[in-house]
């Protein structure tokens with residue numbers, strides 16, 4: 351019991367999001383897996399590929415509070431975390447909480463804000479609290495960020511520093527429609543909705559309490575065998591040792607794979623992790639954590655190819671399904 355029921359709820363979430371977002375259900379599933387472990391997701395792709403739609407739909411389907419911040423060049427750190435305001439009648443400064451005090455934060459077009467503002471967000475993403483003049487304010491639970499950005503080669507953007515990309519558990523792309531049917535389906539839905547943004551009409555399919563309950567199941571009830579731990583470690587260490595790589599994934603990358611694979615196992619209705627769960631996430635959880643050597647960068651080496659070649663070589667633990 352328990353895991354099966356949680357898995358059914360997860361299916362409902364995925365199906366509901368798929369009623370709006372046209373494309374790979376795996377992208378929705380991965381977003382859900384990240385959210386179940388309070389992991390922040392960065393959607394990176396060209397404009398108009400449904401990034402904002404996916405993030406907004408996902409946030410609406412979960413019965414949690416969410417806020418959206420449109421990042422712009424003049425956005426200030428205080429527009430995110432909040433600010434102290436002088437209350438003259440009481441003669442005190444009061445902290446007015448910013449939009450980061452919510453369950454799900456949509457940070458739209460995150461790379462349009464200058465580094466100082468990005469840094470303010472990335473810092474709270476990691477710390478899950480805000481400290482202002484020595485006073486600490488904790489963020490809500492759950493809390494995770496769904497951020498979008500256009501590819502960095504776009505003009506007028508401030509690329510996220512590599513060190514801070516590491517704070518996203520996954521970097522996903524929504525991608526172009528995969529075939530003519532998907533292309534048409536996007537237009538059909540627009541006709542059905544009768545408006546560009548249908549997301550305000552979405553009803554949650556899961557309450558905040560049930561969502562927290564599933565998060566708890568992922569944490570407590572999914573078994574990870576020692577062999578699986580070694581499998582993750584071998585992959586990460588091989589990437590780090592690759593001659594084309596300057597800096598490979600940190601242990602934060604291994605932990606990302608560990609947590610995501612547990613969430614994925616639960617979504618699949620299993621109470622234990624198998625090596626295939628790791629494979630689902632290797633590219634999206636690790637590619638953005640790899641810094642290439644300058645010469646490899648120059649030669650146009652793709653970190654994803656490095657990961658794939660390593661995963662095809664690392665020995666997969668077999669046999670023992672469950673202890």
Ligand SMILES: Nc1ncnc2c1ncn2[C@@H]1O[C@H](COP(=O)(O)OP(=O)(O)O)[C@@H](O)[C@H]1O
Nearest residue numbers: 370371372373397398399400401402403536546
């Ligand atoms: N995969 C998709 N599924 C459904 N609608 C889509 C998809 N891709 C684009 N659209 C539609 O195209 C428009 C642009 O999408 P949007 O989410 O704003 O793109 P982005 O944030 O990636 O620039 C929206 O009206 C959206 O509904």
Ligand SMILES: [Mg+2]
Nearest residue numbers: 401402458498
């Ligand atoms: Mg957008």
